[in-house]
Amino acid sequence: MQHDRDFDPCYGEAIELTPGLRRLTARNPGPFTFMGTNSYMLGSQRLVVVDPGPVLPEHIEALLRAADGATVEAILVTHTHVDHSPGARLLKEKTGAPIIGCAAHHAARVLLANEVNPLDASADKDHSPDHQLVDGDIFDAAELSLETIATPGHTANHLCFAIKGEGLLFSADHVMGWSTSIVAPPDGNMRDYMQSLDKLLDRPEEIYLPGHGGKIEDARVYADQLKHHRLNRETAILTHLAGADSTIPEIVRALYTNVDPSLYPAAGLSVFAHLEDLSERGLVAAEGGLSLSAVYSKLP
Numbered sequence: 634m635q636h637d638r639d640f641d642p643c644y645g646e647a648i649e650l651t652p653g654l655r656r657l658t659a660r661n662p663g664p665f666t667f668m669g670t671n672s673y674m675l676g677s678q679r680l681v682v683v684d685p686g687p688v689l690p691e692h693i694e695a696l697l698r699a700a701d702g703a704t705v706e707a708i709l710v711t712h713t714h715v716d717h718s719p720g721a722r723l724l725k726e727k728t729g730a731p732i733i734g735c736a737a738h739h740a741a742r743v744l745l746a747n748e749v750n751p752l753d754a755s756a757d758k759d760h761s762p763d764h765q766l767v768d769g770d771i772f773d774a775a776e777l778s779l780e781t782i783a784t785p786g787h788t789a790n791h792l793c794f795a796i797k798g799e800g801l802l803f804s805a806d807h808v809m810g811w812s813t814s815i816v817a818p819p820d821g822n823m824r825d826y827m828q829s830l831d832k833l834l835d836r837p838e839e840i841y842l843p844g845h846g847g848k849i850e851d852a853r854v855y856a857d858q859l860k861h862h863r864l865n866r867e868t869a870i871l872t873h874l875a876g877a878d879s880t881i882p883e884i885v886r887a888l889y890t891n892v893d894p895s896l897y898p899a900a901g902l903s904v905f906a907h908l909e910d911l912s913e914r915g916l917v918a919a920e921g922g923l924s925l926s927a928v929y930s931k932l933p
């Protein structure tokens with residue numbers, strides 16, 4: 634599938650996307666953050682800031698400069714990854730605005746016996762919202778209405794927000810134009826992710842504003858491609874296992890032929906997420922139980 638990697642982050646500058654909606658990208662580029670985390674500012678006299686990003690004081694200063702004296706009414710957080718939520722506490726210190734949105738960090742499932750959580754370093758475990766939003770909650774601020782859409786998968790607490798009547802949706806790390814999302818156990822869950830894609834496909838919004846990279850036009854077509862990309866991956870895993878029992882590293886080497894070997898660990902977690910889902914659906918068995926090192930077989 635085609636990704637869009639054409640993006641100028643314009644660090645330190647608030648870029649107006651539509652009247653009353655600006656994007657400010659933090660200078661935290663990397664293999665999993667693309668050019669950096671996007672913060673969004675909604676409103677003019679009264680503001681809502683979406684995802685103030687990592688602990689990066691220069692980015693918080695840039696947000697305050699862009700606010701230019703307007704009142705920050707609320708700080709909205711989509712999910713608890715260290716590149717999205719810790720900046721909320723810095724911004725709260727400076728503005729007194731409440732932190733609202735996603736729940737405290739939690740994994741999609743309990744740890745397996747002897748499992749070390751490979752995602753621990755990416756989780757913001759200090760996030761504690763002043764007000765938690767759940768699926769369907771309407772939140773009024775900055776003269777706008779935002780609808781909360783629970784979209785677990787990338788993380789268990791992931792939220793998207795739709796601006797009512799504008800056809801726009803903040804998709805955070807659930808749907809991004811530059812890359813597929815990381816869906817990795819135990820923090821993430823493939824079945825949840827697929828259901829969360831279906832949830833967006835049932836909605837009318839056509840433009841998504843992601844947590845990394847540029848605006849996604851024709852977003853429902855793109856989300857549908859993401860869904861089919863995962864379904865194809867699932868079929869490829871089942872086909873591979875029909876040939877012979879296999880381990881996750883073997884599946885990765887067979888299926889991710891165009892991927893730099895430095896990304897194999899991340900690919901392995903993605904395959905693990907598929908295998909977890911296939912096992913729950915009774916299509917795959919794991920010798921000795923699910924784990925990153927188990928031998929997997931296809932059930933008849």
Ligand SMILES: [Zn+2]
Binds near residue numbers: 712714806
């Ligand atoms: Zn994330």
